[in-house]
Amino acid sequence: xxxVDATIRRRLESDVALIREVAEYIxxxxxxxxxxxxxxxxxxxxxxxxxxxxxxAAVVEFIHTATLLHDDVVDESGLRRGRxxxxxxxxxxxxxxxxxxxxxxxxxxxxxxxxxxVMAVLAEATNTIAEGEVLQLLNVHNADTDExxxxxxxxxxxxxxxxxxxxxxxxxxxxxxxxxxxxxxxGMHVGTAFQLIDDVLDYSxxxxxxxxxxxxxxxxxxxxxxxxxxxxxxxxxxxxxxxHAIEQGGRDDFAAVLxxxxxxxxxxxxxxxxxxxxxxxxxxIEQLPHSKYRDSLLQLADFAVNRTH
Numbered sequence: 001x002x003x004v005d006a007t008i009r010r011r012l013e014s015d016v017a018l019i020r021e022v023a024e025y026i027x028x029x030x031x032x033x034x035x036x037x038x039x040x041x042x043x044x045x046x047x048x049x050x051x052x053x054x055x056x057a058a059v060v061e062f063i064h065t066a067t068l069l070h071d072d073v074v075d076e077s078g079l080r081r082g083r084x085x086x087x088x089x090x091x092x093x094x095x096x097x098x099x100x101x102x103x104x105x106x107x108x109x110x111x112x113x114x115x116x117x118v119m120a121v122l123a124e125a126t127n128t129i130a131e132g133e134v135l136q137l138l139n140v141h142n143a144d145t146d147e148x149x150x151x152x153x154x155x156x157x158x159x160x161x162x163x164x165x166x167x168x169x170x171x172x173x174x175x176x177x178x179x180x181x182x183x184x185x186x187g188m189h190v191g192t193a194f195q196l197i198d199d200v201l202d203y204s205x206x207x208x209x210x211x212x213x214x215x216x217x218x219x220x221x222x223x224x225x226x227x228x229x230x231x232x233x234x235x236x237x238x239x240x241x242x243x244h245a246i247e248q249g250g251r252d253d254f255a256a257v258l259x260x261x262x263x264x265x266x267x268x269x270x271x272x273x274x275x276x277x278x279x280x281x282x283x284x285i286e287q288l289p290h291s292k293y294r295d296s297l298l299q300l301a302d303f304a305v306n307r308t309h
Contacts, residue, residue: 004036007058011109014101022090022098026065029083035060038190038300039165042183044293045285046173052113053172059122060165062106067129067161069099074137117171125164132156141221143243147228154195155188162191182284186297189281193304196274199224200267201308203258218257221249225273226266227257233264271305278305 012023036057043053072085073092087095103126110119136153139145166187170180202217203226217224223231223246230242238260245253261267278301288294 001033001037001040003054004033004040004057004061007054008061011058011062011105018090018094019098019101022086022094023065023102025089026069026086026098027061033061034194034300034304035064035161035165038162038187038297039169041293041296041300042166042169042187043172044169045183045288045291045297046170046175046179048169048173050172053169055109055112056118056168056172057165059106059109060161060168062102062109063122063126063129064161066099066102066106067133069095069102071133074133115171118168121164121167121171125160128156128160132158132160136222139223141247141249143223143231143246145223145228147225147232150223150225150228151192154192158195159188159191162194163188179288182287185284186281186301189277189284190301190304193274193277193281193301196225196270196277197305197307199226200270200274202226203261204267215251215254215258218245218254219249219251221246225270226261229266229269230257230260230264233266234260238263274305278302 008027012020012027014020014023039057039060040053069086073087073095085095086098106122110122132153132155135149136157139149139153163184164187167180167184170183175183199217202215202224218227227242227246231239234242241253241256242260245257281301282298285294285297
């Protein structure tokens, strides 16, 4: 990971000062570097012994960071990882354009690996993520969004980059087709679990740990899984409250919505769904040879579900 961080900083170089400033602000703001770590571990589990995994791990982080920059502009977010978002600090225009820079720099970096399969996986992933972002936009303030439709957004917008990261590790290690597919499925399921726990933490997390305000999703009118479950299982009054909160956005109804979510057991349901995804992820890599890399992947699946930030 130190080698990946060094690659990230080297590749952020630009003779345009504002690009350096905004990109450095984002990269230095922390984050779990989970996707790059999963790529490194997948490459290790597949027996890779070269150096391209550092470059591709940085590529994955750049793509992730670009999506965060664009997301925060779309969502009008003001806080991420306990700091002002880049759009709050530098303005929307700078955030969007630096996000574009990170995307284009990522594609420049892909070329250094000189592997068409790598290019194909990353090109498909970025396209799928963009589709997921548009689908999410269509769901905003839509209280009729059901669990199937919501999970489709999660698979495309969040889980796809996790899946691409672990598939790339397998490709670098020239894994057998069944092992490549297993690692890709692992990434997809862990990515889904990760997002479902994000949904839970939006109603139960601690600002000091999550770096985000409670109720951000509700404020933006996003019908996440806890809300969808409460709509499906709440009393008539609770359903009316949650529906109104989604359709109107804002935090005015947060206390009443939180009570509805708690009463219906919505957070427990979302956690159980995340745990189910993590179990599927572990099953997907059972056939891999025993190694410290596989063991770490199994531990990461557990972390995705049991984390508090």
